[in-house]
Amino acid sequence: MQSVDIVVIGGGIVGLATAYQLGKREPALRVGVVEKEAAVAQHQSGRNSGVLHSGIYYKPGSLKAENCREGRRAMIDFCAAEGLPHSICGKVIVATRDSEVIALEHLYDRALANGVDARVIDAVELADLEPHAAGLRAIHLPEAGVADFRAVCERLVERIREQGSLVVTRAEVLGITSRRDRMVVHTRQGDFEGRDVANCAGLYSDRVAAMTGERPEARIVPFRGEYFALRESASHLVRHLIYPVPDPRFPFLGVHFTRLVDGKVECGPNAVAALGREAYGKVEVTPRDLFESITYRGFLRFAARHARVGAGEVWRSMNKGAFVSALQRLVPQVGSQDLIPARAGIRAQAMLPDGTLVDDFLISETRLAMHVLNAPSPAATSAFNIGRTLAERIEERLADC
Ligand SMILES: Cc1cc2nc3c(=O)[nH]c(=O)nc-3n(C[C@H](O)[C@H](O)[C@H](O)COP(=O)(O)OP(=O)(O)OC[C@H]3O[C@@H](n4cnc5c(N)ncnc54)[C@H](O)[C@@H]3O)c2cc1C
Helix, strand or coil: CEECCEEEECCCHHHHHHHHHHHCCCCCCCEEEECCCCCCCCCHHHCCCCEECCCCCCCCCCHHHHHHHHHHHHHHHHHHHHCCCEECCCEEEEECCHHHHHHHHHHHHHHHHCCCCCEEEEHHHHHHHCCCCCCCEEEEECCCEEECHHHHHHHHHHHHHHCCCEEECCCCEEEEEEECCEEEEEECCEEEEECEEEECCHHHHHHHHHHCCCCCCCEEEEEEEEEEEECHHHHHHCCCEEEECCCCCCCCCCCEEEECCCCCEEEECCCEECCCCCCCCCCCCCHHHHHHHHCCHHHHHHHHHCHHHHHHHHHHHHCHHHHHHHHHHHCCCCCHHHEEEEEEEEEEEEECCCCCECCCCEEEECCCCEEEEECCCCHHHHHHHHHHHHHHHHHHHHHHC
């Protein structure tokens, strides 16, 4: 039995940032991070677009808006202090049809409400910033950038261990029990006992919550996002970050171009209902997860409501030409021959029984644990702030005991 102050479940960027922030409290709290994989950042935190979001998209006053603004700053400071690759290269959101211009203006209003540095630019200015992008009008966000979130996670492991805390891999959590005022987390690497637990298990956060007797109203429904990489011969078509105007009905941002910190350009991700929480292959299925999704009232309602959009996403997933067409709206010169299949990621998206996708970050707490039940994009950008919030709350909970 390992005894620590707090057990953090999940070695993704949210769990690691939380452990790091707990280790910085006065007096420092000793943490045990338990991660089921052989290494950290194997799921969402290591399979994303690597974009440092500026915070334009989110409802003013929401947890996403607040955590993104402050978390982005903290992420940049951490990367700078640690010498980790990152770049504040700026991004453009491009309206390519008349019908998108109004939505672009609404987005600009949101930028102002969120205090985000943004400017509406015309096609001429767009051509200066991104010579190969097509657009009627665009928003330029000079504060957006890119980082390597996997490298951030790996560095966090080093710093957490220096703080005297533990990061234990291959330690899948199998159950959680309480013994008097202590919680015992049972893992494949033995038991970890702490005064509190933070559940940061991403795609499995609802199932881990259920181990404490909690029945979250929202359930995780996995959405796969596939990427292509631009061949080197075509990478000059994109300078930095080129995004479409998002469909306001969904929390996904639409396929976009991202020049990563290593100079390679990725295109994607689409958003297709995945056939398993960690089923990264197109035809990979995890029967239990699939069964859970298709028998979940919320998912059935969502699927019925958005059948057309869903079918379009599946079509784009199966048909490279359809994926290319979506990209060509932003950069007309991109052709199918320029794209090589790249990795996929799966979003842990919480969905309510009425079929609504939970838009904001969702953190719940019970006497036994804190649960991060919805931490999709921009949670990587925001991780240090989410971690600080959790650390402060955990400290208050310990003081109340
Ligand atoms: C395709 C895609 C693109 C994205 N793009 C961006 C972006 O550009 N910018 C941005 O800010 N955000 C982006 N995001 C969102 C961002 O990646 C996530 O919000 C963030 O990584 C969530 O981190 P996490 O720690 O909550 O989850 P995860 O990284 O999924 O970590 C959860 C961890 O818990 C572990 N775990 C699960 N169950 C157990 C168990 N029973 N026992 C022990 N361990 C367990 C898992 O193995 C995993 O390592 C993107 C996400 C995706 C999928």
